Amino acid sequence: MIIAVDGPTASGKGTIAKALAAHFGLPHLDTGLLYRAVGRQVQLNDGDPNNPADALAATHFLDALLLDDFLRSEEVGGLASRVSVHPAVRQALYDRQRAFVEQPGGAVLDGRDIGTVIAPEAEVKLFVTASVEARARRRWLEMTGREIEIPLAEIEQDIVRRDARDINRKDAPLKAAPDALILDTTSFDKEQAIEAAIEAVKERLSS
Numbered sequence: 001m002i003i004a005v006d007g008p009t010a011s012g013k014g015t016i017a018k019a020l021a022a023h024f025g026l027p028h029l030d031t032g033l034l035y036r037a038v039g040r041q042v043q044l045n046d047g048d049p050n051n052p053a054d055a056l057a058a059t060h061f062l063d064a065l066l067l068d069d070f071l072r073s074e075e076v077g078g079l080a081s082r083v084s085v086h087p088a089v090r091q092a093l094y095d096r097q098r099a100f101v102e103q104p105g106g107a108v109l110d111g112r113d114i115g116t117v118i119a120p121e122a123e124v125k126l127f128v129t130a131s132v133e134a135r136a137r138r139r140w141l142e143m144t145g146r147e148i149e150i151p152l153a154e155i156e157q158d159i160v161r162r163d164a165r166d167i168n169r170k171d172a173p174l175k176a177a178p179d180a181l182i183l184d185t186t187s188f189d190k191e192q193a194i195e196a197a198i199e200a201v202k203e204r205l206s207s
Helices: 013-024 031-044 052-060 063-067 074-083 087-101 114-118 132-145 152-168 190-206
Strands: 002-006 028-030 107-111 124-129 181-184
Touching: 002 013, 002 114, 013 028, 013 107, 013 124, 013 190, 028 031, 031 052, 031 063, 031 074, 031 087, 031 107, 052 074, 052 087, 074 152, 087 107, 087 114, 107 114, 114 124, 124 190, 132 152, 181 190
Parallel strands: 002 107, 002 124, 028 107, 124 181
Antiparallel strands: none
């Protein structure tokens, strides 16, 4: 069974995908982490994330980079959004993601184009979303919990910019697959969002 979980930044898709993987006993891949690694590698290379050649060169990052906690920072998240607009970068990471999809037994993947590009054959597709305000507050709470001080308004502005880049990019834009189940988590806490996702998957599988 393949479960695709898509959605904008800070919508809760990563948390939901991990919970689904644990519940259904499937391996999980956070595909956004691959793009964060590319963004971070561009930075380490003193390159320009807006330059297609610099971004493509950074796709040859070492696997050890995926273990770097700094990849979860807002700074690297912004870099990931910028390198992901380049078609050559997306193509370079496509094979790695497809290999994960095609492993025996299935998998859960979360990202922005799983149900539309990476795994259009997925038995279950979820598109997780929430208001900008709710997403910004969640990210702000996460950052302050890690003792990182950043104004809430700044996070909101960054989310709006990243949404615009993800939705309007020419190659594999962020959008729900036609057969995706839409899960709005604006009014949900973590446990409610996970419960709703599990029930949605069960319902889709039984239909």
